[in-house]
Amino acid sequence: MLIEDLHRAPWHERMNEVIKDMIDDVTTDLEILVQEIQEWEKSERRKNMVTGELYYLNKTDILLKKQKIAWKSNTQLAHGFAKKLVDQKIGYLLSKEPTFGTENIPYRVLMTETFDRGLLKKIKNVGKEAINKGIAYLHPFFNEEGELSFKKFPSEQIIPNWADNEHMEILSFTRVYEVTAYEDKKKVTKKKVEYYHSQGVKYFVFESGKLIPDVSAGIEKNYHFLINDEPYVWEKIPLIHFKYNEEEQPLIDGIKSLVDNYNTQASTNADLLADIPKFIYKLINYGGADLAEFLSDLHEFMVVKTDENGDVDKLQANIETDAVEKEIDRNRNSIYEFGRGVDTREVGLGDASGVALRFRYSDLDMDCNILESEFQSSFEHMMWFINHHLFVTGQGDFTEEKINVIFNRDIIIAETESIDNASKSFGILDDQTIRENHPWYNEEVEKRLKAQEAKLQKEIEKEYANAFPPKEVKTNG
Template sequence: MLVEDVFKRPYYEYLNDIIKRMVGESMTINEVIVQELKDWQNSETRRKMLVGEAYYLETTDIQKEKTQEISWKSNIKLEHGFAKKLVNQKVGYLLSKEPTIATENEAYAEQLKEIINRDFLKKLKNIGKEAINKGIGYLYVYIDEEEKLAFKKLPSEQILPFWKDAEHTEVSSFIRSYKEKVYVNKIKKTVEKVEYHHPGGIDYFILEGNKLVPDDAAGHSVNYHILINEKPFLWKRIPLIPFKYNEEEQPLIDSIKSLIDNYNLQASTNADVLADIPNFIYKLINYGGVDLKEFLEDLRIYRTIKLDEGGDLDKLQATPETDAAEKELERDRKSIYEFGRGVDTTDSNLGNASGVALRYRYSDLDMDCNNLESEFHSSLEHLMWFVNEYLDMKGLGDFSNESVEFIFNRDIIISESEVITDAKNSVGILDDKTIRENHPWYTKDVEERLAEQKKLEMDQYDNYETTFKKKQGDVNGETT
């Protein structure tokens, strides 16, 4: 059987024995979990995950670092959503279109349509965003209330994985920690829940200080992963699938944070200068009024002012120098898109670029998405193991030896006019269907519409031919 026997001593018990020997009899498994969890929550890796999400949500360090000591001065804090734009650009480029799932087994293909549905594809797109923002995303496999295979995206900062290998390809067990609002004695409070997922099932706790106490509401612990027809099963693999942004699990924000911070600071400082310096400054000589407030009121209401003998009024033009700041902002912007491996769509030359030039400008984005696609293929192969196991458990077929391929249909930017011209020039060299399939406006509906159009033309031709023959017969009859 492809799932572990629930009555067999599970692997995690042997793992616990090893941990006990490592830490000594005086330290329990729960104490080890607490210590590992505390280390994870204070780790640099987790901190970067939170930073990546914050910058995607346009909450950058400019909000807490830039302050003015002088009260009357402006303290403008400008946010620029470079991180969000770059992340959405990569996700949209690779994952916006529905992927093609290729398999030669038609029965298998029908089953996959039920599982790899629109809801799953939406989760796949969101897991891509999570992976780019945080370096890695996690998809949890479970059975829903209708006893169907389902997937849930878990926030990466909640997950402390224990890997089977140095390359981080498969999880041997993991801890999940998250905060939840509950009612205790009719009082609403926030508790920190901890789940330990291991090969022998799941243990549920609540963290109180430095101690784990059983979570009564969740049921303490269970010796299974899933229930099918109320029968408990253990997966032979931990049902947590990692989706990496790159091999190093390095988030995008690592490459561009300092550049975004400098851009926000320079733009905000420049805005402060423009806000604090007026358009012009009045120069008064022998002013005959009481104070400057009276001067401004007279000027505003009466358009006149009082001057003593020999008095005069002049104004000095205030023209702050912002050229250096603008050049610095321009350099920063170019660096953000270069090292973020994206495309600056505000480039004035982008709209007139030829097909070759467009491919060159999108080359960094394309290469970065190549790496992302490679990581996702590995993860999807892992996911298909669970799909095949589920289909076998439900008696829907054994497809473990069937091959399946996910083909990502990228949202490639092209010069439509050049492609159409190339299509016209290919007439007589390639067959008509191949030419149509490479046309930028081609969809699957085109073939059906062409068939309908051809049928309509044939019907019109038949009607014309019938009418013509009838009239010809009438003419011949009159003649005779």
């Protein structure tokens, strides 16, 4: 035995200290995670996300309006400006199927099959989520059939751990959400926590400010997905972010005060109109018992009892609402200006020329340019997961293949003007370019043109065949 061994703690004591240190480290990590969750749930960013969705659903603050005086009206007029502006942007940018630009035809076919109607609808919902909440998330996973799928996580449930200040790469993320369950025949709500990291997923239940391992969920998985019961981990964290803008600022931030003011002005004006009577009666030496008897006699018998030298007169109530209406109109204009949308109530919008339409849609177009730029980056991230799935499942190696996602916008145009310009371009541009810029053009047009040309060619060949009978062939006999 060495001399230093005499002063060293026994092996089991040293191991206990090591285990204790490990537990302390884990506890510290969990405490940090608890603190992150608590700060996130109280944060202004998360609050704005919830507000954005509520205003999209037209659950605005005007519904909290109270009236202290019992007899006065309490009109609550909620106007769905947020929903209209969001739907305008989504309809303008994401209503049409995108085009996948690549020279690799098999790859393009696979992309078209992957982005089916179900996934394209999910992309539209992600766009709506991003505008309402500033940022949206898709989680790649494998469904029960073993197919690559994407699930939209509500933004307010996600706490990302960003690798950089520009929020381009996620190192890990935490998902916090509530579920309902039955315990001892009682319905209870539980707060679940999922922590996704580079080596797998950890599952917890959040109770009394502490994280408890979630046994029902499996506590921990050292993989992200299974293929043929084989565990795999993604090289990237399985979360794709879609931003509305670089600042991740939701639309509601710019218009909430304007929408609230509009609702308040309109509701107050409605209260005023409802509460002010058309006439105010002036009674002199009224001979009845009370005002209720006066109104009853007036309505039922069309007479009023008065004492000597009594009289009844009425005063006209002049209701002035012009100033309020002007304020409401100014507010409406501000909502569409700072919400970067198009007020379809504008007079002459349907008869505007192409130049006028482009001007009126310039704010909407600018906002969608920013949204498209952010989504292009997100689609690159999304393609990484799709390409690696295709590679792992033996459908081809497209990891180095370049592809562009082209958004086909639903642009409002002056059709007559566009058709006229197209007809004037013959002899200047080739026929296909002119067709592609025609307002009625789509991919089916080319197929039908080819079918039409083939049919015409057959008719020409048949006509010539009948015009020139076949020559007789002489044989030596």
